[in-house]
Amino acid sequence: MTTLEKVRTLILKLKKKNITEADLKPEALLVENLRLDSLDFTELLVLAEEAFAISIPQEAAKEMTTIASAAAYLDKRTAK
Amino acid sequence: MLEEMFQIVAVGKNNAHHVGAVFRTLYGEDFPVKDVYQPDVLWREIQAEKLTAALALTAEGHPAGYISFFKSAPNFRLWEAGNMLVDPAYAQSDVALELARYYFDPTMCRLTDSDGIFSEAVCCHYFTQVSAIKSGFADCALELDQLDGASFKDGKSNKAGMARVSCVLNFLELSDPVESVYFPDRYNEYLRRLAAPLRPRTFLASTAALPVAGDTVREDKYYDFAKTWKVAVRSIGGDWTTVVEKLLAEAVRRQVVSLQVVLNTACPAIGEATELLRRNGFFFGGLAPRWFGTDGVLMQQLFGGEPDYEETKLYSPTAKELMAFIREDRETGR
Secondary structure (H helix, E strand, C coil): CCHHHHHHHHHHHHCCCCCCHHHCCCCCECCCCCCCCHHHHHHHHHHHHHHHCCCCCHHHHHHCCEHHHHHHHHHHHHHC | CECCCEEEEECCCCCCHHHHHHHHHHHCCCCCCHHHHCHHHHHHHHHCCCEEEEEEEECCCCEEEEEEEECCCCCCCEEEEEEEEECHHHCCECHHHHHHHHHCCCCCCCCCCCCEEEEEEECCCCHHHHHHHHCCCEEEEEEEEEEEHHHCCCCCCCCCCCCEEEEEEEEEECCCCCCCEEECHHHHHHHHHHHCCCCCCCEEECCCCCCCCCCCEEEEEEECCCCEEEEEEEECCCCHHHHHHHHHHHHHHCCCCEEEEEEECCCCCHHHHHHHHHHCCCEEEEEECCCCCCCEEEEEEECCCCCCCCCCCCCCHHHHHHHHHHHHHHHHHC
16 A cells, blocks of 8 residues: 555544545645644544654644645655 | 644733633633633732743734643642633644644743643543653543543534543653652552653652541542542541541532542552552552652542543553553452
């Protein structure tokens, strides 16, 4: 599974009642399109920390504007 | 997150009226701690150094969030970080992060001259737990079913609709403990593990028998709106058995859901006192660092239904292990 697919799975798990897989395009904006707030971002961080076995600062939310940018951030972190 | 500039400013006489405005965005007039709606009361508390608080203001000066530190433990050199609130209109901004950065950094909120800061992070979401852990706080205790789930009004922070919400007590120690602490034999090893991330302290074995004379000295805080009763036992007297019996009878009369008893580790008989609590249905809660100046040991009892363990969100490995330990202690004590 690619990082992008993993991020989509995590967001689907997080927002399961409010979105469908069709909403999860790479360019989907996490705040404006998928309606993530600060509590959702923190849960996404927790899920991503578990899935990728890394520690992620809460400020990383600022770099994760879209599904694609979230995947790119995680790729960058896991490549180190 | 939507990036927007916020200024974090201390609450003072001239802006205390904004605090009520933030709470009204979520609770209307229903927030149970009525002080937040009364600027004069807030200002008096601040002047008396019982409260220090801050507002997040937008570039236009509109209040978007609030945080506070207050004195709720018997040790007045401890601050509790609590009542962090964000106007729902700014829930998708990074104001919560800005507030959390202030909240968990004692140099920013100028609380360094204290024994420590603790928070009771709710377990219906991860935000406060994550902020605390990433700021160097240590998870020390788990207060099961402490809050009424219905009190979460925003529809987001208690997404699972839990009837009761547990809290993780986390702690940042800011001074060196002076006195030795007695730990109950039953929980000695586990308490030492919980204390490991804190500053060094000297542990003694609690082998003393319960005192035969003297009165138990305690301080009570009863939160009727949450049906939670917190009892801090500063010293254990010869009346301990009677005190426990009366506590239980009164808890039933008040229809308490969560009864929490914190015992002072300065008491050499804490081991026997803990065993007596356990024989009366109490189970382990964790360590309450510096609660009395010396540490406290939390014992708790629930009078409602079973906690919703599946929906309880715990972030740190320590908190997850603590939950498992507490469940086992509760089961074996029944």
